[in-house]
Amino acid sequence: MSSKKKMVISQKTMELDVVRKVEALSGTSVRRCFQCGKCSAGCPMATFMDHPPNRIVRLLQLGQWRRILEGRSIWYCASCETCSSRCPNKVHLASIMDALRKLSWDYEGPSKESYVQLANKLFLDNIRTYGRQYEMRLAAVFNLKSGKLLKDFMLGPRLLTKGKLKMFHQKNKNMNEIEKIFQRIEEMRKKGEAL
Numbered sequence: 001m002s003s004k005k006k007m008v009i010s011q012k013t014m015e016l017d018v019v020r021k022v023e024a025l026s027g028t029s030v031r032r033c034f035q036c037g038k039c040s041a042g043c044p045m046a047t048f049m050d051h052p053p054n055r056i057v058r059l060l061q062l063g064q065w066r067r068i069l070e071g072r073s074i075w076y077c078a079s080c081e082t083c084s085s086r087c088p089n090k091v092h093l094a095s096i097m098d099a100l101r102k103l104s105w106d107y108e109g110p111s112k113e114s115y116v117q118l119a120n121k122l123f124l125d126n127i128r129t130y131g132r133q134y135e136m137r138l139a140a141v142f143n144l145k146s147g148k149l150l151k152d153f154m155l156g157p158r159l160l161t162k163g164k165l166k167m168f169h170q171k172n173k174n175m176n177e178i179e180k181i182f183q184r185i186e187e188m189r190k191k192g193e194a195l
């Protein structure tokens, strides 16, 4: 697991540009944290995380954001804000978790545990291609790309016979409009107006 990998701290491994982005997006400074651990002590999801909330902040202080994105913590966070309300230094950790989830879109190493970002990308790819969700394709490509070829294999036939899943799909009639939305968002992202 990523948390057991040896961490080398040097100017080369401290990537602070992304950390600044996290701070800007979350509106909170990671430098305020003095590692009291109150956030992790109150976090209901900490036991499921590879990096508990206080360590997330510490890793950011050290510019080690890649280690965070390789792990599963950001995807287990329930956005309950307990950490933020317990912090004596007003570090808004729930917003930091949110910012990290948004930034993970652009970086390699989305959680290998949950494949959440892979599912997000395939979901949007289906919308762009068909103008609506095509569950059969979503499941097939997800299984292929995640290497879990037989995941939910027995569920498929049951859903098909009940009409909950369609083998083939028709495209939405307004594909031009949908494509325009995607292109507009891409333009906004290039200009830094959207994530």
Ligand code: SF4
Pocket: 032, 033, 034, 035, 036, 037, 038, 039, 040, 053, 054, 057, 086, 087, 088, 089, 090, 091, 093
């Ligand atoms: S409660 Fe605040 S100061 Fe304490 S470890 Fe968590 S983020 Fe840092």
Ligand code: SF4
Pocket: 039, 042, 043, 044, 045, 046, 053, 076, 077, 078, 079, 080, 081, 082, 083, 084, 093, 094, 097
């Ligand atoms: S917001 Fe996330 S990290 Fe903070 S206490 Fe809730 S589950 Fe834990």
